[in-house]
Amino acid sequence: MSDSIVFYYNPMSRARIVHWMLEELGVPYEMRLVNLEKGEQKKPEFLAVNPMGKIPAIVHRGVVVTETAAICAYLADAFPQAGLAPALDDPQRGTYFRWLFFAAGCVEPAVLDRLFSRPPIERRMAVGYGSYEDTVNTLEKAVTPGPYILGERFSAADVYIASQIGYGFLTKGLEPRPTLQAYLARCTERPACKRFTAEAERIAAEMKANG
Numbered sequence: 735m736s737d738s739i740v741f742y743y744n745p746m747s748r749a750r751i752v753h754w755m756l757e758e759l760g761v762p763y764e765m766r767l768v769n770l771e772k773g774e775q776k777k778p779e780f781l782a783v784n785p786m787g788k789i790p791a792i793v794h795r796g797v798v799v800t801e802t803a804a805i806c807a808y809l810a811d812a813f814p815q816a817g818l819a820p821a822l823d824d825p826q827r828g829t830y831f832r833w834l835f836f837a838a839g840c841v842e843p844a845v846l847d848r849l850f851s852r853p854p855i856e857r858r859m860a861v862g863y864g865s866y867e868d869t870v871n872t873l874e875k876a877v878t879p880g881p882y883i884l885g886e887r888f889s890a891a892d893v894y895i896a897s898q899i900g901y902g903f904l905t906k907g908l909e910p911r912p913t914l915q916a917y918l919a920r921c922t923e924r925p926a927c928k929r930f931t932a933e934a935e936r937i938a939a940e941m942k943a944n945g
């Protein structure tokens with residue numbers, strides 16, 4: 735069984751979050767570029783990895799992991815030496831999972847709904863994130879006072895949450911609240927974030943040049 739990580743990737747996608755995570759871990763990985771514009775994600779070879787036809791996906795020790803937040807949590811546990819997840823017996827693990835799942839299950843759909851101007855929600859109680867306002871107010875509280883979601887300790891949850899905030903700002907699905915801007919700035923000043931961003935830009939330019 736191989737211990738190397740195969741990473742299905744495109745620089746213009748949620749795979750950027752996993753890219754950041756891998757750079758934080760500092761472990762070797764093999765990138766397999768998936769050209770979304772050419773529809774490679776819907777070809778049989780990739781559907782055999784993820785029947786959803788979506789990236790990111792990783793294969794590690796013979797197991798496929800999909801869903802960006804799950805990949806972040808999995809990698810943090812698989813490489814505990816990087817210290818990106820509280821240990822099993824650490825009470826902070828509850829806080830860590832709470833906000834990681836909140837970002838995936840509430841922040842992402844709330845921001846996307848606002849971005850795509852989906853119709854007003856008639857049945858808020860049945861919608862997991864309730865309302866955009868409640869979600870973003872709660873997110874602000876979670877990152878306050880910081881500096882990170884677990885206080886002084888940076889974790890995989892910050893990689894995911896900061897990425898969702900960054901995407902929200904970029905697309906204007908999320909309004910630029912100062913608390914969130916400050917949190918994002920703290921997270922993205924990390925060397926691993928700068929490293930992955932430079933590499934993602936390089937790969938994106940190369941893909942564009944090659945058509």
Ligand SMILES: N[C@@H](CCC(=O)N[C@@H](CS)C(=O)NCC(=O)O)C(=O)O
Nearest residue numbers: 747748775787788789790801802803
């Ligand atoms: N729930 C998934 C969403 C993955 C997803 O939607 N990926 C997009 C790129 S950001 C994709 O692969 N889209 C290609 C397609 O649907 O054809 C996750 O969090 O990883």
